Amino acid sequence: MSDAADQIFATLKQSAQSGAPLYLQLRKSIEDAVNRGLIGPGDALPSERDIATKADISRVTVRKAVQDLVKGGILVQRHGSGTFVAPRMERVEQSLSRLTSFTEDMARRGMAVRSAWLDRGLYAPSPDEMMVLGLSSSELVARVARLRIANDTPLAIERASLSASVLPDPAGIGSSLYAALELTGNRPVRAVQRISAANLGDSDAQLLEVPPGIAGLHIERISYLASGKVIEFTRSIYRGDAYDFVAELRLTGPSEEGRP
Ligand code: GLP
Secondary structure (H helix, E strand, C coil), X not given: CCHHHHHHHHHHHHCCCCCCCHHHHHHHHHHHHHHCCCCCCCCECCCHHHHHHHHCCCHHHHHHHHHHHHHCCCEEEECCCEEEXXXXXXXXXXXXXXXXXXXXXXXXCCCCEEEEEEEEEEECCCHHHHHHHXXXXXXXXXXXXXXXXXXXXXXXXEEEEEECCCCCCHHHCCCCHHHHHHHCCCCCCEEEEEEEEEECCHHHHHHHCCCCCCEEEEEEEEXXXXXXXXXXXXXXXXXXXXXXXXCCCCCCCXXXXXXX
């Protein structure tokens, strides 16, 4: 803990600020210190007791401020070892116009990619899967659910569904679904992707190592073969603090006006 960090609490102690509740004042002081780089990613915060003494406020107040900052993803608490400034995520800039796989996207950035399996197997399809993939209730769906990890940081949870006729052995896909599809001539050539905001539930947040309730991105991709047949229906949750999706926009020429 640097002298600079000690300053935060000294400042707080000196300035009987604005009449705002004390925990809000402390929260702001810590947040400002993080934003100004006085304390950096991975730095440990002093113990609750030390902060309380330094800032001359009660431990309950300190706990409330710290808990708020943990909820907001500014601080992280590690059981038994204390409270730290959260590691800063290097944001991934992802084009919305190229149909690439997670493995390719990360490899292009020089990031080491791996996945943790959450599920893989053949199942009776859900109504959604039947509708999107054009399956009947007597056919099976192959599900491949993975936690996608780049440079040891979990970035996304992806749950892909495909017809069992194109992926009869979901356990055998290796590290890349698209590479496996390519081998059988089933790699998609076109996709429609829908992105919406989502607050992460407890289990997704735990997998992605972020506080529950924090903002994330829900992404649904429906991919097609050249024949127009749907090949992949994937629902994913991406970390909101890790991704910038970028789309290039062009001024529509007069001949294209009115097109969808
Ligand atoms: C992206 C897409 C998914 C697709 C996946 C394939 O992440 N959002 O819809 O299933 O790439 O990636 P990989 O070939 O690395 O398994």
